[in-house]
Amino acid sequence: MRFSIQHRSRECQGRIGCLETAHGKIETPVFMPVGTQASVKAVSPEELEELGAEIILANTYHLYLRPGHDLIGRLGGLHRFMHWNRPILTDSGGFQVYSLARLRTVSPDGVVFQSHIDGSRHFLGPEKAMEIQQALGSDIMMTFDECVPFPAAYDDVLDAVKRTTRWAERCATRKEPGEGALFGIVQGGMFPDLRAMSARELVALGFDGYALGGLSVGEDAETRLAVIQAARPFLPEEKPLYLMGVGTPADLVEAVCLGVDMFDCVMPTRNARNGTLFTSVGRVAIKNARYADDDRPLDPNCSCYTCRHYSRAYLRHLFMARELLAYRLNTIHNLAYYIDLMREIRKAIEAEQMLSFRKWFYQSQEINQKEDA
Incomplete structure (x- = not known):
């Protein structure tokens, strides 16, 4: 993956860029329709192309449980499986595991959780998340992270940040030459100092891009913008910045002004x-x-x-x-x-x-x- 900035606004931090991947170019800022289970609900890939969608998001957790990443890999990878020849970004599954709070147990190695489909027990950690995304053939992979609820105690968020950094490092060691890009996910809840800490630690590991995770979990818009502002100065200008799971049209406008390049959200399809x-x-x-x-x-x-x-x-x-x-x-x-x-x-x-x-x-x-x- 290559990322180039073509124009920087003199009015704000907004910029125009271009992401080049094995499956095509992406103009940024960009919104990525969510195709959680290898399908953007209710529309076909051809309709997405007609709309001008340049990249979509699919989810590691859901595709691991059904139909299985091994099956998709045997059938030629996710692009061929779902008949989508443009870029695909895959989430690592960390947010989905977070949403199963009553059905999961977090350890230094990863997370043991119960399937929301049939109650079966599974383990998902950094190495497994990478294995799944590699089998899917993602153009952009995400590190495995720990998302925390809102509100959460400072010490709990600090522990999650430390685990997220360790897990990100383990993900980085599994990346093979010639594979898709790998983005690190900045955590830290709503605490500006922890967001800065997470950003600095991930930048030291040297990822292809960076994402802000753990947002849109109940906080108000003002708090969310403050979190973006707290983390942005610690992330490299020359790398793409992805705001995960956000949001409303107003969220997109405001975040672009703060220097965000990539967005995804279920809001347009769910609404x-x-x-x-x-x-x-x-x-x-x-x-x-x-x-x-x-x-x-x-x-x-x-x-x-x-x-x-x-x-x-x-x-x-x-x-x-x-x-x-x-x-x-x-x-x-x-x-x-x-x-x-x-x-x-x-x-x-x-x-x-x-x-x-x-x-x-x-x-x-x-x-x-x-x-x-």
């Missing part, structure tokens, strides 16, 4: 299935009765397949009738919104208008909120 749609004038709750006879496209400023062909009235009908097509059309639009938002952000940075774009973004998002609440 699509729940009937909440993102538009250029704010969120639309498509189940609301006011859309029952609304013949306008969902977003007149969007050129996605859904907005080109279907009315708000039809989308509401599908959603209220629980027709499967509702999930597909809603997901296509929400992903288009996120991908287009990142495209507009890149244009704003290049034109030295990021702060003006940020102001316009908030003004436009307020238009629809009161009516649709």
Whole structure:
């Protein structure tokens, strides 16, 4: 993997870059649709390509449990298995194991946990996480880390940071020449000094990129931005920075201004299935009765397949009738919104208008909120 910075904003820390991988180039800042189980829910790889998605995320934990990384490896790797020829980033499974707090036991070697599928017991540690990602053939692999809940005691977070560093070092020793990139994950909860400590220790190990993990676990947006600001000065400017599992469109705009290059979140796809749609004038709750006879496209400023062909009235009908097509059309639009938002952000940075774009973004998002609440 190669990362080059093509333009730095003079207004903020935002920058435009290019990630080059074995499966293609990625323009940054970038949003990565989440394909947890080798599938971005409700849409096909061809539809993702049409939307302009340049990279997707898949999950080590879920693919290890089902169908199994060995099987995927035997069938030619994850790209071939899911018919996606563009880059793939795989999470290490640390966050998923964290979410199983009642079903796991953490030790210096790794984590013993019970499967959420059938209750069977498994072990996942740094070496196993690397083995799985190597079998999948990821373009970007993540180190195995320990995520902590929010709130958490300082000493507990400190212990997790120390384990995360040791595990990251063990992951690094398993990386083979010619494989995909390996990113280190900065932990430290909501404590600025621990975030700085984690960042310094990981940088000393020399990864291809760095991620901020352990966020979007219940903290407010102000706290989240403070964590990014605390860690950013200790991470190398010449390496890509990935904010994991975050977030809302506003989160993306703010984090780009702080120098973040990569994002992923289930929000566009999950909200699509729940009937909440993102538009250029704010969120639309498509189940609301006011859309029952609304013949306008969902977003007149969007050129996605859904907005080109279907009315708000039809989308509401599908959603209220629980027709499967509702999930597909809603997901296509929400992903288009996120991908287009990142495209507009890149244009704003290049034109030295990021702060003006940020102001316009908030003004436009307020238009629809009161009516649709």
